[in-house]
Amino acid sequence: MSKTAVFIATTEGPTRLQRLTAEAPDVRxxxxxxxxxxxxxxSPDYDTFVRRPTGVIEACYGHNAYRMDISDPIG
Amino acid sequence: MTETMNFWAEADSAGEAVFIACDALETLRTHADADIAEPTICFNDLYRYATDPEATVKEGFSRVLSTNPKLRNDMRILLERVAPLQPISRAAAASGSTTTRFGTGFQMTLRESQADREQFYVIIKLQDQSCTPNTLFVINDSEWCDRVPLPKPTDGTVQLLLGSNSTLATSLRDPKTDVFMR
Structure with missing residues (x-):
């Protein structure tokens, strides 16, 4: 088990990031x-955040599709 | 009128009495299932189902549509008339983690999730990005028919995530399944 946990602050309380997985490039x-x-x-907003031309993640890390699993809903 | 039966009097042993009672219960269950009334489906019901995603359908409609081959065929013929996005080629028999089928104006790919092999993405790429289908119809040759609401396309792509064991997932992996969208 990892010694580090990442939480996202939301208006409904903290949400734990459970898993981040690179998916095939044709997946949003x-x-x-x-x-x-x-x-x-x-999810569409997350895809916009990840994928070029607007996404910074693809620009920084070179991959354009990720799946994030979280513990509690956002948005 | 309900007939009272004394299983103990007819049986030579407790085991036999239990067997007779279970047999009687099974008979009653079978008759109860047979008594469920099938709804009468007319063309208007099929047309509303095919064209109005908000329309409520008769109780049991989906069950009858899934189990009645003639009705399913009528639905297929109707969808060929009213659905702008129709199948051109069927999916090849699934040989790996990816399955693709082609249609008029779209390409549908099933791709296994890297995060969980028990889940897969349904990726529908639309040729015309102004086309915004909101309902997916899935018709299997031998046993199933259903419709699924679609999320809005993003840059001409509609994407769903399904559990591998869901009925929809099983049907989409079957090469004998056709898909329509409108």
Missing amino acids: SVICLGGRAMVLPI
Whole structure:
């Protein structure tokens, strides 16, 4: 088990980042709840944050599709 | 009128009595299932189902549509008339983690999630980005038909995430399944 935990501050309280996985490039980045097949509505905004031309993650790390699993809903 | 049966009097042993009672219970269950009334489906019901995603359908409609091959075929013919996005080629038999099928104006790919092999993405790439389908119809040759609301496309791509064991996932992996969108 990791000794480090990452939390995201939201207006509804802290949300723990459970897992971050690189997905195939043709997949749109998504934020899912609790490792389940439940895509949160904030996902299109996350994809915009990740993918070029607007995304900074692809510009910095060279990959354009990630899946983030979090413990509690955002947005 | 309910008939009272004394299983103990008919049976030579407790085991036999239990067996007779279970047999009677199974018979009652079978008859109860057979008594469930099938809703009568008319063309208007099919048309509303195919064209209005907000329309409520009769109770049991989905079950009848899934189990009645003639009705399913009627739905397929109707969708060929009213759905602008239709299948051109069927998915090849799944040989790996990716399956692709092509349609008029779209390409649908099933891709396994790297995060969880029990989940996969349904990626629908639309050729015309002004086209915004909101309903996916899934029709299997032999046993299933359903419709699924679609999220809004982003840059001409609609994406769903499904658990591998869901009915929709199983049907989409089946090469004998056709998809329509409108």
